[in-house]
Amino acid sequence: METTEDQVKHTPGPWTAECVVGNDPHDICGPDRPGKGSPNLLASVAYDFDDPLPHLSLEEANANARLIAAAPDMYQICRELLDWVHGKRPGRCVTDDMTQRLSVALAKAEGR
Secondary structure (H helix, E strand, O other), rough: OOOOOHHHOOOOOOEEEEOOOOOOOOEEOOOOOOOOOOOOEEEEOOOOOOOOOOOHHHHHHHHHHHHHHHHHHHHHHHHHHHHHHHHOOOHHHHHHHHHHHHHHHHHHOOOO
């Protein structure tokens, strides 16, 4: 049976929403990689601050960046909860640790 690590092909977390270019946290960075430079920029949420009718506001771009940055955390806890539902994890109930990690992932996505 494949493990979760075998299934995951994305850059491992944690990811963060940071200010790499400009003054607002709409750049998504992964963990630093020794010898590869820092920060480890994965993506930027684009917005056009010069456009009189922008498609995305700065506030929305920053919120999208937070949601994207929370993706690895949410993926991991969803994977673990699904494994538990299918009986691949021991125990008969969701643990306090799982509940806490789920709350932290949601808070990260929501900017709290």
